[in-house]
Amino acid sequence: MHEDFSTAPQGQAVDVRSLERRVHQLSVAIAIVAVALILCVAVLGVISWRHTEALTITKDDILFGRFIHYDYDSDDYVAPVVNAIQFFHDGYSIQFAKALYTADGLKLSGEMGNPNQFRITDLTLTFAARPYPEKIRDQWLRGGRNLVGWSPAWDIGSAATKVPDLEPGRTAQFNVTIPHVKQGADPIRIAVLFSGEHYTYVAGH
DSSP, X not given: OHHHHHHHXXXXXXXXXHHHHHHHHHHHHHHHHHHHXXXXXXHHHHHHHHHHHHHHHHHHXXXXXXXXXXXXXXXXXXXXXXXXXXXXXXXXXXXXXXXXXXXXXXXXXXXXXXXXXXXXXEEEEEEEEEEOGGGGHHHHHHTTOOSSOOOGGGOSEEEEEEEEEEOTTOEEEEEEEETTXXXXXXXXXXXXXXXXXXXXXXXXX
């Protein structure tokens, strides 16, 4: 009887130690599972972020391609080369007799041709020196990814000149200097914009 009472506390002590070991093992297992879950969530987050970034880049590429297509279709562009007749969308032509880089900018002179059957008066020709679209992609992204319209802020420089009278089937001379344009490694293009003009149909042409 005395031996039964003496061995009972020892058995309880063994059970307590065993329970403590199991609790410790369970705590370690829970900690491992928690770390594994955190790592899984982090990996999934990185994968999701990369996937989102890839989709954003792809979307921006598509939108920028549409912007370039619209830009070429909406505005008339010519190259600053001499003795070559270049045509606009509406059939107008331009030929530079001089394209000279000076300290004041790009000096252009030449003739504008009118192939249509109407007289043009009070025409203002604006010459805007622009980089190619690939050079302004970052500015386009910061500007809200617009699909329509070239921002004047992206121009290298621009200048306007008056052509008071352009008869049908004839040419008219112009002379203009675009400021801030310097000869460099990156090619430029010249947008030629009409404004303020009046049209009068001339019979017999």
